[in-house]
Amino acid sequence: RSRFFRAAPDDCAKMAAPKSYKGVPMPSFFNPEGMKLFEELELEQDDVIMVSYVKAGTTWVNKIIHCLLRMDEEGNMIKVEGADHGASGQIYPEWLPAKKPDDPDWKGVGPGGSFGRLDFPELCAQPKPRLFSTHLPGPLLPTSLEQRGRLVYVLRNPKDCLNSLHYFRGEAKDGWLGNEHGPGSLARYLAGVNAYGSFFDHVAMTSEFIETKLRDRALVVYYEDLKEDLPGGIARIAEFLGVPLPAKKLEVIHKATTFESMSSGSAGGAVSKILCRKGICGDWVSAPLTPEHWAQVDKAFEEKIGHLKIAEPLRRWMQPPESVA
Numbered sequence: 527r528s529r530f531f532r533a534a535p536d537d538c539a540k541m542a543a544p545k546s547y548k549g550v551p552m553p554s555f556f557n558p559e560g561m562k563l564f565e566e567l568e569l570e571q572d573d574v575i576m577v578s579y580v581k582a583g584t585t586w587v588n589k590i591i592h593c594l595l596r597m598d599e600e601g602n603m604i605k606v607e608g609a610d611h612g613a614s615g616q617i618y619p620e621w622l623p624a625k626k627p628d629d630p631d632w633k634g635v636g637p638g639g640s641f642g643r644l645d646f647p648e649l650c651a652q653p654k655p656r657l658f659s660t661h662l663p664g665p666l667l668p669t670s671l672e673q674r675g676r677l678v679y680v681l682r683n684p685k686d687c688l689n690s691l692h693y694f695r696g697e698a699k700d701g702w703l704g705n706e707h708g709p710g711s712l713a714r715y716l717a718g719v720n721a722y723g724s725f726f727d728h729v730a731m732t733s734e735f736i737e738t739k740l741r742d743r744a745l746v747v748y749y750e751d752l753k754e755d756l757p758g759g760i761a762r763i764a765e766f767l768g769v770p771l772p773a774k775k776l777e778v779i780h781k782a783t784t785f786e787s788m789s790s791g792s793a794g795g796a797v798s799k800i801l802c803r804k805g806i807c808g809d810w811v812s813a814p815l816t817p818e819h820w821a822q823v824d825k826a827f828e829e830k831i832g833h834l835k836i837a838e839p840l841r842r843w844m845q846p847p848e849s850v851a
Contacts, residue, residue: 541700541708542719550666552620553721555636560622563646564658567619567668569675572655574767575668576616578680579728580661580721581690583749586788587680588616588659590760593779594769595655601778606653611644616659622646637695655767661722664735672739678763679732681836682749683843684725685810685823688715692813702814712819716826726830733836746836750807750843756780808847 543551547561569575576591578584592612598604603613611617621635626645633639650656660667671677692698692711700708708714718724736744745766752759757780764771781787810820824844831837 539719541698541714543721547620548666550663550723551719551721555618555621556721557621557623559624560646561620561666563622563624564619564660564662565666565668567650567670569668569670569673570654570656571674573675574655574657574678575671575675576657576659576678576680577664577667577732578659578661579682579687579725581687581694582682583680583747583752584659584661585615586749586752586783586785587678587747587763588612588657589788590763590779590783591657591678591767593782594760594764594767594771595657596653597775597778599770599772599775601775608651608653609648610653611642611649612652612657612659615641617641617644617649618660619646619649619658620660620662622649663723663728664732664739667735675743676767677736677740677744678747678766679736679744679836680747680749681729681840683807683810683840684827685820685844686749686807687725688712688823689810689813691715691720703819712815712822716822724830726826729831729837730834733831733834736836748839751839753807756783807843811846 544554545552545556547556547558574591574595576584576588578587596603596606596610596613617635618641621641623635623645625647626632626643632643634643635641649658667677668675688711692702698711699705700710700714702711704710704713709717714720715725718727722728736746745763747759747763757776760776760779760783761771827837827840827844
């Protein structure tokens with residue numbers, strides 16, 4: 527795996543992710559305790575791991591899978607024993623402590639404690655089938671996934687990922703092309719210094735992991751395909767998971783996972799209200815970048831993942847929307 531990890535250029539050190547793990551940049555909320563426990567987790571046959579790069583549709587697909595696993599055939603949530611911590615949105619295992627701090631003032635996990643006051647064992651105690659959602663690339667997932675469990679990998683046009691990331695939780699203070707605060711969103715994205723590293727390395731690593739370790743125990747879901755046909759996308763995920771999907775259940779899940787429901791928080795909970803921005807395809811063209819700037823993203827795509835089958839469907843979405851057939 528070492529060939530994917532490299533030192534960041536000196537001019538991108540400003541505003542780079544504050545932590546790292548095995549060469550992969552990590553956000554400030556990253557907890558090495560939870561990370562280690564997740565890598566060593568003994569998965570069960572029906573466990574599901576959902577992986578996506580940052581701003582690639584994580585919250586959306588997490589909600590779809592959670593509904594598929596937790597609803598009965600009429601679309602009603604099944605009553606479960608204990609706490610279903612994923613009910614209000616994804617909780618990244620690599621952010622969790624091994625044990626909750628004794629400090630009564632501890633707000634919890636994530637920004638402002640928005641992901642809840644819980645630790646890794648509590649996440650693992652969720653109802654079965656269990657769902658673990660993360661931004662970690664393939665090689666950092668539980669070792670036991672090579673023998674058991676299933677993986678859903680969510681991909682999105684890297685230009686839209688960049689655009690959404692730039693505006694995430696307020697516009698990046700170093701702007702698109704850099705200023706006194708840092709090199710700018712474009713340079714950081716291409717250098718792979720943001721949390722969870724390079725989009726292109728993430729795809730390359732996870733593609734190799736799927737091809738060599740998982741094969742038919744992995745499903746690749748494209749954000750843009752879901753936008754074009756959400757009911758069809760839900761049905762495809764249900765078939766992969768082996769979950770029955772009568773018409774009524776599909777209708778309920780479809781309604782609960784529209785962007786309007788997710789962004790309002792009425793269906794996705796507090797986490798989705800924070801993390802859902804515009805939820806559209808092709809918004810990258812609205813960014814104040816020239817064709818020459820976007821050509822740098824195209825070049826990185828071709829050099830790093832252009833040869834991969836998993837990346838091929840993304841090509842049409844990397845063209846300006848008016849030229850997409």
